Amino acid sequence: MQGGEGRILMLSDPRGLDPATLGNSAPITAVLGNALYGELMTTDDTGKVVFSMAESFDTADSGGTFTLKLKSGLVFSDGTPLNAEAVKFNWDRTKDPDVGSSYIAEASMIASIEVVDDVTLKATMTSPVAAYAQAIINSSLNWIGSPAALRAGQKSFDEHPIGAGPFTLESWTRQADIRLVRNSRYWDRPKPYLERLTIRSAVDSSQRYNTIVSGGADVAVEADWVNLDKADQAGLPTDLLPLNGGNFMTLNARRAPFNDVRARQAVSAAIDLDAFNLAAFNGTEKELPEKLFNDTSPFYSDTVLHTADKEKAQRLFDELAAEGKPVNFTFTTFPTSQGRVMAENVQTQLSSFRNVKAEVKVIDFTQVAAIRTTYDFDAVISSAFFQDPEPRLLIAFDQDSSANLSGVKDAQLSQALHTGRTATTVEARKAAYETVQKRLAEVVPVVFLARTASGIIAGKDVGGIQQYGTGSLQPEELWIKK
Known part of the structure; x- marks a missing residue:
């Protein structure tokens, strides 16, 4: 046409x-x-x-x-x-x-x-x-x-x-x-x-969807699982690009409270991804980011990045508080309805635990560049989503990368990322990324919250x-x- x-x-x-x-x-x-x-x-x-x-x-x-x-x-x-x-x-x-x-x-x-x-x-x-x-x-x-x-x-x-x-x-x-x-x-x-x-x-996600439905626009670039689900239900043409990785809460290991790995592990264990999906996306997210790669990827493995464990989370929160290090932090997000909902749901889930407090701070998109250079945050919404893990994964998590927002330095993680970058066979790269997944689960630079809806x-x-x-x-x- x-x-x-x-x-x-x-x-x-x-x-x-x-x-x-x-x-x-x-x-x-x-x-x-x-x-x-x-x-x-x-x-x-x-x-x-x-x-x-x-x-x-x-x-x-x-x-x-x-x-x-x-x-x-x-x-x-x-x-x-x-x-x-x-x-x-x-x-x-x-x-x-x-x-x-x-x-x-x-x-x-x-x-x-x-x-x-x-x-x-x-x-x-x-x-x-x-x-x-x-x-x-x-x-x-x-x-x-x-x-x-x-x-x-x-x-x-x-x-x-x-x-x-x-x-x-x-x-x-x-x-x-x-x-x-x-x-x-x-x-x-x-x-x-x-x-x-x-x-x-x-x-605004509701505005995007309503504008398409009312005929005010022909195409909407979409990042909201709820809108994609509503469009499917309404019989509208949609296209979803399957991606690995996803959106996460980056925990700044350069300063308290997340310079202690136990604080990062506690927050990770406290978050229930099923509850998060229900609250943030009405349960419409098609696949939770419990694993780094989706099951269509040649690098897929059963290694779990995240497991909700309330008892472990509370034990670690109490342990840190007893040492005079309660986990109090500000979660920075951006002025989209999705960003607010994600941050506020994390805040709500953490409110059921003792010795942890999260405040939500919304900043404008123009402040993103400053955050990426000054690292002036406790926790911030960020992402690493990809079809092939190169180059995004190494840039996000290598200990020497300026784009490693968390600042976590882990030699094993970095070595595995570099092996995944330089290896020339799928088998060798898959083995390297298996190590990457294990180290991400152990040192917790981020907490994956949702697959990216592209x-x-x-x-x-x-x-x-x-x-x-x-x-x-x-x-x-x-x-x-x-």
Whole structure:
């Protein structure tokens, strides 16, 4: 179905249109990044790499170096070439702290880049990363902007972003509509099927669902299990991308009370995930995060991350209180209805125990970056969700990673994460991640609360719903029945 306008709801507003600073996952701004910049690579439902603007991405030395080949003839929306130099420029600048990308860790895994010819570049890694394609697919490295346009500065680029995606910017009213029109120079004709897109944010989950039902929008990027269940019951088109890991409460081991492993173990043992699912999601979560991987993953094992044990929890709370260390902390969350419900349910469950007290603090999304650099929190909602565990799992839990919010340092955990990164067989990686799961259960840097609902809800006339990575909607595939 050609033509028409698609109206899309996403979960947050962008702070700018620089591809390096957009977030490439469902709860952030992935659909906007894909619309403006297209994709070098994507994944299928199993996590297997699928090539788009990239022709291939190969390693001959188990991840020590990679050769990226682009499709020939790629151009930006202004007609200038999208070549290997442009990819190098974008990947290099993502490492620059002044750019402010949340994917600096992924970009910094590359030590150097050599442009071989117009469509070929060679990336040398700081250390071998056999599955580095996943780092590109699940980050802003998948999006290439025009170097000339980016050099003109943020203000200019936000007004006239130049990419090679299926759509180009018509107008952007901040905190309101982002209007896009079809890119006549898009490489994969006859896509996109829609002539126009209007994208806006809808943080409140009830508002998102009601807007779809009332016909006020065609597609909603969704992260709420309740909404996905209601849409299924109503017979609306939905798409749920099965992911491993999930959303968790990060416990800051850099300071009291969670610098004592017993405090972390006590909070973990106190949380009943079935009760949490019932209270937070009306029991609609399809699979609880009791294990790190879901049963469709090649890395699945029966190792349990979390077991509710009220007697153990109370014993540890009492033990700590007797030593003058009662577990009193503030749980920081974000201003979404889901974030509030999750934090408040943890608070409610802990209120049934002695010698523990949790307060809930709601902060704005703009304060997230500060938390990630200052580590000024006791406990905070965070996440690590993925199809393939690379690179997200190591970034989240390696003892030397700046993105390890918990600050827990465990040599066995880090060694296993690095083995999982460098191993070249599924069997060897599975063995490494078995150790990872055992150490996560023992040292408790986080308490997994819910699988991530990476989903899409659409109106009944919408087709072509397709996601990749960790919930990145591809707008070039969408169509609306006339």
